[in-house]
Amino acid sequence: MKYQYSTKVPVSNTDPVGDLLRAAANPDIISFAGGLPAPELFPVEQVQEAANQVFQEKGMTALQYGSSKGTPELIKVVADRLAIDGIQADTEHIMISTGSQQVIDLTGKLFLNEGDTVIVEKPTYLCALDVFKSYGANLVSVEMDEDGMKMDQLEKALTDHPETKLLYTIPSFQNPTGRTMSLERRKKLALLAAEYDFIVLEDNPYGAVRFEGTPLPAIKSFDQTGHVIYTSTFSKILAPGLRLGWVVAPKELIEKYMVMKQSADLHSDVLSQYIVAKFFENNDIESHVAKITALYKERKDLMVDAIVKYFPKTVTYSRPEGGMFIWIEVPGITDTQKLSDYCIKNDVAFVPGEPFYCDEIVPGTFRLNYSNMSPEQIDIGMKRLGEAIEKILTEG
């Protein structure tokens, strides 16, 4: 039969990034395409120990229905962590979510009518773009430099679109660029949100994974007016398979999020919530995160060294101080997909820039992930990639 979908459902089922990731899953391919944490650092034994304690202490409760807000134990873990980002909030300002992806989706559902303007970084996280498109948003992108979204460009966008409803930003070690918004711009963004009366959704999955430079307070920490909503996740500091994140917002909004979440999935996995809370009770999370940052710094340094060693001198690249990604721009490459196809044939993969842009695409850009490959794989893969760039540049 011919199905009559909602007008907001994409007509095409094509999923070039999905296809790419499936191709790159071939073990012969060295893949810088995914966005996966290093699994060898997952604290499997400690999570198992936490799970066994949960089964013994409250097995029946962990398997029963729970609350949309989340378990009190995990909400307390989150509340205690917010100080790291300079955020003052108590438990009534927190809801547990099924990953921070759910917070992006529920935020769209909560605020967006068809045609509402949403400002995003250029480029930005592609699954956030998908969410905002699914609510019929009018997407407007603002250019970045190494200090994040440019505030003069943002003011121009706000002047052009004074009706802007929402701004989405990943201020620390952004996906896909690895860039971090400066302290000054964080303060400025909080002020602009109040002045132009729009909501900022501050998505901070990577902030805790900082291996260089000085930690910066969250944009939320400068929010005096309730315009900033903050979300983060356990995916990058513990394990993404458990699908647990959180949202921090004024109490009025948390109540609305709970209503939305009840419709979406009733509540997040209770067993996993108890396991994570117990893991935090048993272990020093900071020493665990220190292992992650040490490994990621090593891999980032290797990748930057390889860029210098194997890539043409005209290539520009971002300098991440944390997180999982480096953003590359190769002047002279007009068809990044051609480069990607050639690379896949030569057993190396990356994600071309196109899906991270919502309007004008900067050609010759792509994202490299360094967290998920070994030092040897990074060196060999970057050599292959450098050779591919030279070849495509030469062939034109």
Added chain:
Amino acid sequence: MKYQYSTKVPVSNTDPVGDLLRAAANPDIISFAGGLPAPELFPVEQVQEAANQVFQEKGMTALQYGSSKGTPELIKVVADRLAIDGIQADTEHIMISTGSQQVIDLTGKLFLNEGDTVIVEKPTYLCALDVFKSYGANLVSVEMDEDGMKMDQLEKALTDHPETKLLYTIPSFQNPTGRTMSLERRKKLALLAAEYDFIVLEDNPYGAVRFEGTPLPAIKSFDQTGHVIYTSTFSKILAPGLRLGWVVAPKELIEKYMVMKQSADLHSDVLSQYIVAKFFENNDIESHVAKITALYKERKDLMVDAIVKYFPKTVTYSRPEGGMFIWIEVPGITDTQKLSDYCIKNDVAFVPGEPFYCDEIVPGTFRLNYSNMSPEQIDIGMKRLGEAIEKILTEG
């Protein structure tokens, strides 16, 4: 600040059912209000054993990101179970979801534009009504009898609303009524869906928990045209805290559901998916379900006996052959909320009928849950409830 929500967000934060359930959580209150399985039957030790095997055999994979479709192991468990409902489908027709609630939500997102007509049973599951309202649906309810939705009334509704996009039904041991759609009506509904070209969302969380009568094939088993989407869950046969359900649909639709799910929460909890699959590998699910049905039958029989013993003779009640609910109608009660308030003060709770209706409300109706209270609690609670009904009827 004054937040500008999407027009589809309920203006009011009032949640009478939530308030009731919170009040009923007081341990002094005997609560027939919730919809919780009996936790004493959760196979905690077997789930723990399965978890330990998962950590040992594939701990890193269980903690890593997964696929929107679900783990192959759990999809196979689902595929093998579909024969119970007479459904022929293979793994490409299945997606794992974060509970069947997520399937209801994604189905709304996939098909509904504002103003689209959705037909529901009168009364029906209140969180499904919330979902359809959140997509701006025009809700039309069709009356039921002890054999489920009345097909002549449905045909009338379809004649009045030939543009109907979606029909939502819980055919077995329905929430809130406990009623089951007859075999004849199941066949008829599949034919009407093809004739009037609307989608049937068949929600079957309770079907496996049958303690009397003859198992019936799913509506989906009579679908020759791809008009029926089927969803179910592990919540009632294993544990709701793990938040795992599934959807069965034509391949084209499963691909769309995966796109929607990626935006909603990327994928469901991977650890829990592996645990449930391992539980099914280790244990005979049918003997576990047999324990559940034996207990629920005992409690249902006790509750029916108590209705006969303690309630006025004018009261009518449904005769569930499975599931967790009995539906009561007390002629002469016009203000069910008054009865509920009085009951809470007298330490017994139920859910008044109102939130289960999307249009005209039948006064004097309410839902009783029998799965979550002990035999002693059922007897004492029903006695209190009978006395309360008598008092409110006398006082008028």
